Amino acid sequence: MEKTDEPVGVREGVAVVPLHPPVRRVRPWPLVTAALAAGVAVVLLLGGARWADQPAVQAWRTVCLAITVQALPFLILGTVLSGAINAFVPPDLFTRVLPKRPALAVPVAGVAGAVLPGCECASVPVANSLIRRGVTPAAAFAFLLSAPAINPVVLTATAVAFPGDPAMVAARLLASLGTAAAMGWLWLWRGDEKWLRPVLRRRPTGHAHGHGRWTEFRLGFQHDFLHAGGFLVLGAMAAATFNVAVPRAVLDAFSGTPWLSVLFLAGLAVLLAVCSEADAFVAASLTGFPPTARLVFMVVGPMVDLKLIALQAGTFGRAFAWRFCTATLVVAVAAGALIGGALL
Secondary structure, three states: OOOOOOOEEEEOOEEEEEOOOOOOOOOOOHHHHHHHHHHHHHHHHHHHOHHHHOHHHHHHHHHHHHHHHHHHHHHHHHHHHHHHHHHHOOOOHHHHHOOOOHHHHHHHHHHHHHHOOOOHHHHHHHHHHHHHOOOOHHHHHHHHHHHHHHOHHHHHHHHHHOOOOHHHHHHHHHHHHHHHHHHHHHHHHHOOHHHOOHHHHOOOOHHHHOOOHHHHHHHHHHHHHHHHHHHHHHHHHHHHHHHHHOOHHHHHHHOOOHHHHHHHHHHHHHHHOOOOOOHHHHHHHOOOOOHHHHHHHHHHOOOOOHHHHHHHHHHHOHHHHHHHHHHHHHHHHHHHHHHHHHHO
């Protein structure tokens, strides 16, 4: 029999089934790491090339760097929280705190999203960590959607961006929370855990297999950051390309029709990928669009944008990302339009 480092159970002197399965370190996906390096290299090369002095290229580089730099601190915050949850929080804490019935756990998790002052970049790795710790995916996804949209920092920024208009703050809170809860319940009804990437969903904690807590924290942070970081750069590059390529005249053409303006700003929120702490100021600057359309922009942005789609694909898998993001976009537009029509 080959020797192994894993402890084995012993019954009457005979080695039987291992007490713990072998620990397999999940190495960062090479393509994601390559994408991160390639994105950084492209930005650096553009900065030193002569043709980079052209205004369009300079604008592209500025937008790409702005999105990346703006989101990176919150991505680090999210991966730190994810690693801390995985390493230091007792495995059964979340299952004890949340209601036992998944249908009740969804709105509770949605309201709990208010305690995480970060953007969507932070919520994705945290939601992934919650699923690994036994929280029902429906509740974790409700938290993922609500955290970047209803936390105190975002609501305060909205109040500052729309002074003297508390109805806009209330409408954003209600529409965002309603979307998060609706998506959690929709997952309970139609979701399939087979869409989630198994190796990330069921990755065991290293502490349970002999690693120290700080070692598990370091491994978890390294894994999540390298996976999410590459997709963040890809999303930022795509958003910068749209921002530079679409002329201002196209924006003005859609502002005159209410339903077109709602759909256009929803699509714009997906493509611009503005961090949720800053999107209220962007929405406030779109003075040619009606209030409901600007509300939809703020509801959709923290839940569905290019960098978030990329982050979800890198964390949960592409099969999940395209289904979940498409459904979230539809629900968010509907919630924003209904709440906006009633309150604004």
